[in-house]
Amino acid sequence: MDVFTLIAFVSTCFLIFLKASTAIDSISPSEPLPDGKTLVSNDGSFELGFFHPGSSGNRYLGIWYKNIPVRTVVWVANRVNPINDSSGMLMVTTTGDLQLLSQNITVVWSANSKKGAQNPILQLLNSGNLVLIDDRDGNSGAYLWQSFDYPSDTLLPGMKIGWDLRTGLDRRLLAWKNSDDPSPGDFTLEIELQGNPEAVLWKGSQKYYRSGPWNGLRFSGSRFVGPDNLVFSIEFVSNEEEVYYMFSLKNKPMLSRIVLNQTDYTGQRYTWNEETRTWKLYSYVPNDNCDNYGLCGAYGNCDSGQAPACQCLKGFKPKSPDGWSSGEWSQGCVRNKPLNCQAGDGFIQFERLKLPDATHSWVNKTMSLKECRHKCFQNCSCMAYTSLDIRGRGSGCAIWFGDLVDIRQFQSAGQDLFIRMSALELGMNIPFIHVSSLANLNISLKLNLVGSRKIK
Ligand SMILES: *[C@@H]1O[C@H](CO)[C@@H](O)[C@H](O)[C@H]1NC(C)=O
Ligand SMILES: *[C@@H]1O[C@H](CO)[C@@H](O)[C@H](O)[C@H]1NC(C)=O
Ligand SMILES: *[C@@H]1O[C@H](CO)[C@@H](O)[C@H](O)[C@H]1NC(C)=O
Numbered sequence: 001m002d003v004f005t006l007i008a009f010v011s012t013c014f015l016i017f018l019k020a021s022t023a024i025d026s027i028s029p030s031e032p033l034p035d036g037k038t039l040v041s042n043d044g045s046f047e048l049g050f051f052h053p054g055s056s057g058n059r060y061l062g063i064w065y066k067n068i069p070v071r072t073v074v075w076v077a078n079r080v081n082p083i084n085d086s087s088g089m090l091m092v093t094t095t096g097d098l099q100l101l102s103q104n105i106t107v108v109w110s111a112n113s114k115k116g117a118q119n120p121i122l123q124l125l126n127s128g129n130l131v132l133i134d135d136r137d138g139n140s141g142a143y144l145w146q147s148f149d150y151p152s153d154t155l156l157p158g159m160k161i162g163w164d165l166r167t168g169l170d171r172r173l174l175a176w177k178n179s180d181d182p183s184p185g186d187f188t189l190e191i192e193l194q195g196n197p198e199a200v201l202w203k204g205s206q207k208y209y210r211s212g213p214w215n216g217l218r219f220s221g222s223r224f225v226g227p228d229n230l231v232f233s234i235e236f237v238s239n240e241e242e243v244y245y246m247f248s249l250k251n252k253p254m255l256s257r258i259v260l261n262q263t264d265y266t267g268q269r270y271t272w273n274e275e276t277r278t279w280k281l282y283s284y285v286p287n288d289n290c291d292n293y294g295l296c297g298a299y300g301n302c303d304s305g306q307a308p309a310c311q312c313l314k315g316f317k318p319k320s321p322d323g324w325s326s327g328e329w330s331q332g333c334v335r336n337k338p339l340n341c342q343a344g345d346g347f348i349q350f351e352r353l354k355l356p357d358a359t360h361s362w363v364n365k366t367m368s369l370k371e372c373r374h375k376c377f378q379n380c381s382c383m384a385y386t387s388l389d390i391r392g393r394g395s396g397c398a399i400w401f402g403d404l405v406d407i408r409q410f411q412s413a414g415q416d417l418f419i420r421m422s423a424l425e426l427g428m429n430i431p432f433i434h435v436s437s438l439a440n441l442n443i444s445l446k447l448n449l450v451g452s453r454k455i456k
């Protein structure tokens, strides 16, 4: 052991001793947190402090797991404004703002509590949430500011991704540029605010992967069947106040996180394996070819069990047959028999699909499936409908306008979708409909006559 190693060893021991003896989970305006000192959550699971990522010499304020040997940063404050030395200092102002200073003067990052505070305290919670509270409020649970509202690239249990519609807050995940640079890359995960919300991974301005809309049990694009699994419980809330996704752990001592990885453009879920003391990749998206957004074009159906994976939905044919046969699927498919809304269209039932892109969609939580069909039938640009919630016998109404894209076929997952088809297409299969007379019938009659056909 040379003298430098010895010095390093002794000072490390000293630092560890110092940390252990002074572990605190909160600071007030009179106690700034300099580089070298950390906050540790009460149960010792998370730590807040200054770190340098990978081989970079830049320093950032961040939160990481305290109890595992692999430094895993879950949140970064000054993502775009690194500090180039160890002069960083985190302060709570007396009015309840957060300021991260370098050289005691330059503000490299700040956060404001809109309300203002009398006795502001910054505390690192056991969940990994860094919260600003007003001591005056006692245990009201109201946060003036919380890091969970401003995620980096990681979703922790209890953290919401999505919208607070009352304030307009949009919580998104943004990948690190690379493992040396936590500044936001071009890979993001967001809950899309639309008639029927869904989670979308974006690669730059290109849609990359959709979860499919939530169906009460799971996202319709999930390959896993069953309401839940043994490890996580998942919550998806969509109402006038909030639209968000959140997961929690059923087995508390376990660690699990969702993280965006821009190196291989995946959204990954890791769980901590205590035996090997490593992170285990539990699942990830996109998972296969058919997860690639819009691979088969409009009315194309992606089935990873088939070769080629792209097939036109029944009743449709390739828009450009030459392109299609050479594997150029993006042009998608068109109907064999064109629609004629005035003359009366019908609906064909398709089973076990990942529901199409819901950018142009509309929902109603209380309508029955029959009312839903009527609603769709009445509007010539409505191309499909189904139940909003598939639990029990199904409830609510989800309808789609315009071309249907990014559909995939599952063997056991997925759900029913009723797609608008020409009555001619139906006429071939359901002989009791006299097609030419349909034009003279009014809507309620048509609805009674034009049945829906199941397609496997
Ligand atoms: C570090 O950053 C400060 C400003 O924040 C700048 O004045 C100084 O020159 C930088 N030092 C180096 C070595 O880049
Ligand atoms: C930081 O600045 C304040 C006033 O601007 C000064 O009183 C204090 O001594 C400075 N601290 C350090 C560590 O330079
Ligand atoms: C990204 O994923 C690759 C391959 O799965 C892995 O080797 C790498 O460590 C990940 N990067 C980060 C920052 O987690």
Ligand SMILES: *[C@@H]1O[C@H](CO)[C@@H](O)[C@H](O)[C@H]1NC(C)=O
Binding pocket: 364, 365, 366, 367, 371
């Ligand atoms: C949803 O459907 C119900 C029942 O048809 C109806 O009373 C209600 O007004 C609809 N809500 C919206 C927002 O359209």
Ligand SMILES: *[C@@H]1O[C@H](CO)[C@@H](O)[C@H](O)[C@H]1NC(C)=O
Binding pocket: 362, 378, 379, 380, 381, 382, 401
């Ligand atoms: C059909 O729905 C579209 C999309 O919501 C809407 O713009 C259009 O006005 C509707 N048409 C009718 C006739 O209701």
Ligand SMILES: *[C@@H]1O[C@H](CO)[C@@H](O)[C@H](O)[C@H]1NC(C)=O
Binding pocket: 442, 443, 444, 445
């Ligand atoms: C539509 O058909 C129903 C059932 O035959 C009938 O009761 C109703 O009066 C008709 N409505 C119109 C507007 O023709």
